[in-house]
Amino acid sequence: MKLFKIYASFFLIVGLFFGISLFFPRYFKFESHIEVNKPVHETFTFMNDLRNWEKWSAWNKSMDTTFTVFYGKRSDSLGGRQHFYGKLIGKGSFYINNYKPDEYFSYALYMLGGDATAGGTFYFTKQNNGTIISWVDSGDVGYNPIFRYMVPFKKKSTEAAFTDGLKRIKTALESRP
Numbered sequence: 001m002k003l004f005k006i007y008a009s010f011f012l013i014v015g016l017f018f019g020i021s022l023f024f025p026r027y028f029k030f031e032s033h034i035e036v037n038k039p040v041h042e043t044f045t046f047m048n049d050l051r052n053w054e055k056w057s058a059w060n061k062s063m064d065t066t067f068t069v070f071y072g073k074r075s076d077s078l079g080g081r082q083h084f085y086g087k088l089i090g091k092g093s094f095y096i097n098n099y100k101p102d103e104y105f106s107y108a109l110y111m112l113g114g115d116a117t118a119g120g121t122f123y124f125t126k127q128n129n130g131t132i133i134s135w136v137d138s139g140d141v142g143y144n145p146i147f148r149y150m151v152p153f154k155k156k157s158t159e160a161a162f163t164d165g166l167k168r169i170k171t172a173l174e175s176r177p
Contacts, residue, residue, distance in 0.1 A: 021145030028151045029138040032162035036131050036170045043131040044102045044124045046173055050075045050082035050094055056168035058161070064088035077105075133169060135162045 036043055046052050054060055054069060061067045064086035072081030080096040090111060098106035098121070106121040123134040137158065141147035 018145050021148040022143075024148035025151050026142065026148065027138070027140050028155065029136065030155060030158040030162060031134060031136045032159055032166055033132055033134045034163075034166035034170050035127055036133060036173050037129070038131060038173050038176075039129070040102050040124050040126050040131045043133065043173060044105075045076075046176070047122055047124075047133070047169065048076050048080070048096070048099070048105050050080050050096070052172070053082065053094070055172040056165065058165065058168070059084065059086075059089055077101075133166060135166055137162075 038046075050071065059067065067084065067086035067089060069082060069084045071083070072079070074080045075082065076096070078096055078099040081093060083093040085091045092109060092111040095108045095110070096105055097108050097119075098104075102124060104121055104123045107119060109118045109120075111117070118137065119139075120135060120137040123136065125132040125134070141151060
């Protein structure tokens with residue numbers, strides 16, 4: 001009887017864990033915006049070239065002194081690729097997988113040989129003589145209870161990282177002649 005109570009308690013805890021996770025969001029959307037004092041075409045061209053990402057990304061040699069970057073045949077527009085490696089950052093690549101000139105481009109991030117993935121989209125909107133850059137990441141975590149519990153916690157840190165990245169983009173763009 002004691003063994004039955006142990007098993008019943010275990011299954012009740014697991015059931016509660018899964019049941020409660022259903023109240024957490026399945027879909028997520030992280031979004032941040034910034035206005036830069038450069039025209040849309042110039043802003044888009046700068047951002048769309050993965051070679052420029054080293055100028056604003058937090059993932060660089062200041063974070064990981066072993067950070068190394070190399071590029072595919074293209075570093076911009078559809079099919080552009082950036083591969084990177086660092087002892088701290090790890091191994092991965094960015095890939096531009098959707099693209100409309102001067103409007104938006106989407107990228108996919110593959111880490112650890114493709115085991116971990118993420119993605120996002122940059123949107124470009126004309127605002128007076130400048131550009132509003134919107135950085136958006138959205139997706140569906142499905143019914144995985146662990147991922148559902150993580151969404152609310154990930155939202156704050158991701159939006160903070162996007163805001164910081166956009167500030168770096170603004171500085172990099174506006175410091176160009």
